[in-house]
Amino acid sequence: MSDGAESGIDVDRPLDWANEPHMSAVDTIMWRGDTDRRMRGTICMLEIYDCDPDWDRLVAAHEWASRMAPRFRQRVIDSPFGTGTPSWAVDPDFDLHYHMRRIRLGGDGSMRELLSTCEQLAMTALDAARPPWEGTLIEGLPDGKAAYFMKAHHALTDGLGAIMGLAQLHSPTREHNPSKPQPPSPAPVNISTLDLLRRQLGEEIGRIPHRVDTTIWGIRALAHPRKALSIALRYGRSVPRVAGMVSPPGSPLLANRSLSWRFSAFEVPFTDLKAAAKATKASINDVYLAGLIGGFRLYHEKMGAPVDAIPVAIPISVRRPEDPAGGNRIAVGRLAGPVGIADPFERVLTIREQVRVARHEPAVDIFNTLSSVLAWLPGSVLMQFSGTTSQNDLQASNVPGIPWDTYVAGAKVERMFPFGPLPGCAMMATMITHNGIGCIGLNSDGAAITDLELFADCLVAGFGEVLALAADDDAPPGVLRRVV
Known part of the structure; x- marks a missing residue:
């Protein structure tokens, strides 16, 4: 100082x-x-x-x-x-x-x-x-x-x-x-209403050169019609996938929705997640998703309602180093959660491939691309598009945490459990790694997950299947623990 x-x-x-x-x-x-x-x-x-x-x-x-x-x-x-x-x-x-x-x-x-x-x-x-x-x-x-x-x-x-x-x-x-x-x-x-409207109008005027450039680029692209058509078709095929229009149908077991939020908290040693990722040649996020989907698989079996797949959404960060901190810099990836795959190794690899494809969709950033137009729609009109999230049975995110000890007013922060919103989906799962512990917060719709105790047991078992992939004679399998 x-x-x-x-x-x-x-x-x-x-x-x-x-x-x-x-x-x-x-x-x-x-x-x-x-x-x-x-x-x-x-x-x-x-x-x-x-x-x-x-x-x-x-x-x-x-x-x-x-x-x-x-x-x-x-x-x-x-x-x-x-x-x-x-x-x-x-x-x-x-x-x-x-x-x-x-x-x-x-x-x-x-x-x-x-x-x-x-x-x-x-x-x-x-x-x-x-x-x-x-x-x-x-x-x-x-x-x-x-x-x-x-x-x-x-x-x-x-x-x-x-x-x-x-x-x-x-x-x-x-x-x-x-x-x-x-x-x-x-x-x-x-800020007066006039100030606000003046600023909004100025922003729209400022976008005109970009839109003109885009139009000119489109016209020039017609000089190579085959290439232009190929790009347009790839993008056009990608849009329904990114928008969730071709996702698997939601599970009948999880179909109900309400206004009731129910929280659950779990923790798992980050070293165990890393070991499972190394053993499967996948990412930690792939292993995390495979554990979650394994829990859904067991829950459906215990409830006597097995399904092959459920619609899953994951956020994809589009935050660049030059972007300002704060605000939202995310796109959406769509997966067909392989609930029907019992083999945890095959489940991890299937998820790994789906995530790779989702991250490289040509239209992955369409939400951000269209947002400047959608922002002009009143909330009541915007909600007509809410089906793209309410059709999901699971939304899951994984955020790197703070890797050092932190304190607040003399108290040490031992755990940080995140709970995301529940925008019409059956469950929102979020993990933050804090001091070597993966802290998982689940926000479940009380009408969709009707037996939360059973689901917790299934989730522990589902993660157990995946974490066991890294076990050997010298290293026992890792364990997901419910915080109760």
Whole structure:
């Protein structure tokens, strides 16, 4: 700090994170999804602490974080027509007291009780007139531990962007650091409807040269009609696959949908996932997906309703090094989850090939390509396209976590369990690797997964099948453990 200040460098400045003045088109579509309660884009993170953090320090840490990342002080300013991309503006009525809550865990204090409490917090809608996030300290866990549950709108960031932000806001030491940067509080911003509409119009005018270039490129391509036709046909065949129009039918067992979210948490040593990936010459993500789909296979068998495949969606990061942190930089990959394959090795290889194909689909980025047009549609119209997510039985993501010890207000973060939104699918599975542990959070639709205890047992067994592929005489098979 002092070295930077003496050299004339302003170190007391906010992070370079989520600092765009308005939403991207993709962020906008996620924001407008809240028009339908079933499509709410609430993302959640449950952190388990080794002790109760000091409340005053925790409040001060949040106040500091809201200056380091001013997005946490900003609310969404939308057009009166609910069209175009909204702006972000520092809320003149920002009240940290509203966003931070403190409760004591009731019941038996178990992990199941904690997850039940978090379910209720997650299902409560965020206030669209305030910065879209809330944080709750939950005390009273066994052995003097505590938990912190944060929920925010997906329009703020994708999973990778969230980890990039948390890595910079969490402390590397248990002790207070008085020398950390202290940027000033951002000034409140008032954006009028006219300002917003003027900005939206300017953006559309700015896109004209690009659209003209695209048109000219298309005209020039006609000079080579065979090549142009080949590209067009490949892209045209890819669009239905990326849009989920040729996905396998959803499982009849998982067909029902509701507004009920149900959380489950699991953990697995990251070394075991790596060993299984090495043994199968696949990626860790392939092994993770094979474990999940193995759980679905066993669940269908136990329920007496076996199927050959289920529709699965995975996010594909299109984030580039030059992209700003925060916001959403994702595309969607479609898989036919091979639930009917009992052999775990064959299942991993099948998934590996499907993921490879999905990542290289010519139309993989069509959602981002069309988003600038879709962002002009009102939420009620956008929801007509929600079938592309509600037809999925499983959506699964895997996000690299923070690879070093982190602390919050004197408490060590032992685990970080992520819970993604449930946009009409039967289950959202998310894994974050924290301190050598794969922390898996499942958000299930209570009407789709009707026996959550049985599913948990099946998931443990499904991962056991895959992790056993790396076992030998010197290394016993790895184990997925349910956190209860």
